[in-house]
Amino acid sequence: MTKQVRYQPSPIEEFRGNPLIEALPPPRIDEEIYDKLYLFPNWDEEERKLPAHIRKLLVSRLDKLIIPRPEYFKLFHAMEELIFWGYENKNPSSATTNHWLHYPAYKEATVIPHSGLFQSNARAITVYGPSGVGKSKMVDQVLPLFPQYIKHGPNARGSLSIEQLVYLKVECPDKASISALCRAIIRQYRLDTGNSLPSLGKRPSNSELEEAVDQLARTSFLGAFVIDELTNISVQRAGGQRQFLQFLLRLMNTAGVPFVLVGTEELPGILSGEQWTSRRCESGGVIHMPPMTKALWSLFVNRMWKFQWTDVPTELTEDLSQQLAKLSKGLPDPAIRTFREAHKRVIGTGDERITTAGLREAFRVAT
DSSP states (O other), X not given: OEEOOOOOOOSSGGGTTOHHHHXXXXXXXXXXXXXXXXXXXXXXXXXXXXXXXXXXXXXXXXXXXXXXXXXXXXXXXXXXHHHHHHHTTOOTTSHHHHHHHHOTTGGGOSOOOTTOOOOOOOOEEEEEOOTTSOHHHHHHHHGGGSXXXXXXXXXXXXXXOEEEEOOEEEEOOTTBOHHHHHHHHHHHHHHHHOOOOOOOOSSOOHHHHHHHHHHHHHHTTOOOEEEESGGGBOTTXXXXXXXXXXXXXXXXXXXXOOEEEEEOTTHHHHHOSSHHHHHHHTTTEEEEOOSOOHHHHHHHHHHHTTOOOSSSOOOOOHHHHXXXXXXXXXXXXXXXXXXXXXXXXXXXXXXXXOOHHHHHHHHHHHO
16 A cells, blocks of 8 residues: 655664654554554444354454554564564665666676675565464554555655565465566566566566566665565475575675565475575564463453344353363464354254354364
């Protein structure tokens, strides 16, 4: 989404006068983002009186339910830091930045700006956890707290005319190679910005694809690459673990772009290699999302249970809560799907109460 530019002077000395940073919302505390991270489905008690076939449709509203865990706030603040400091050395009015934009191999250029060569501040955040724990939902809920696409025009800071892509999110294709991941990035860039890149030909080489990704990251002043489902990468097709890690590190070092790397429990193993590469892939923080604790489960299930479209309400008992926790293993996605299916199995029958046996049957169907 394109944001109308409104510059706010930064209270942080290193950020002052940098339009890439001052066009962003200033640093925020939890209370300022709390309501934006929650997502409750529409619900009205009167809807219980609607015909059964209508209520069965309404149950799908449960898919919209998001009850943020502490990791949501941790990711937001980690991304805020990642993006702000990643832009510190990219002030468009700097001779260093313009040199970096002009020379792809800027470290080998014969002309060196008086302000010195570009130094990357890029870091990486690693987010991992089991399937169904809600990693992708969390990322999708946090990202809109940042403007995605900003067009800068002439302003008080000078005749600035650049485009800024604050983040680009892509889902890693299944069993992907580096070239397949690059193609997915280029495709998503075109969708997010409406811009195109110079023609790569019908069968571009791996190096040409990598250069295209480097170019789009630089020219769009990309603030963060978000790669979801990174465990889909085929290390073998990517040329081996070392080759894949070097690809990520090249983009961090030369394009100066931070990463948010999201995957299942296998992700740390993919990113582990030489000690310094592992540290770099976790330099912006590590966020592990395990199944919910008892306290988090209690909060989650009590809030979810309020959204019922049966003709009579079913009170949440300890037996029902424990049964659903056992079936879903404390993971929100299978819990929501099971609760939704339990509705569908009883709505329109003579008895629309939700039972532990009904949850077990619903779980078998929903998962």
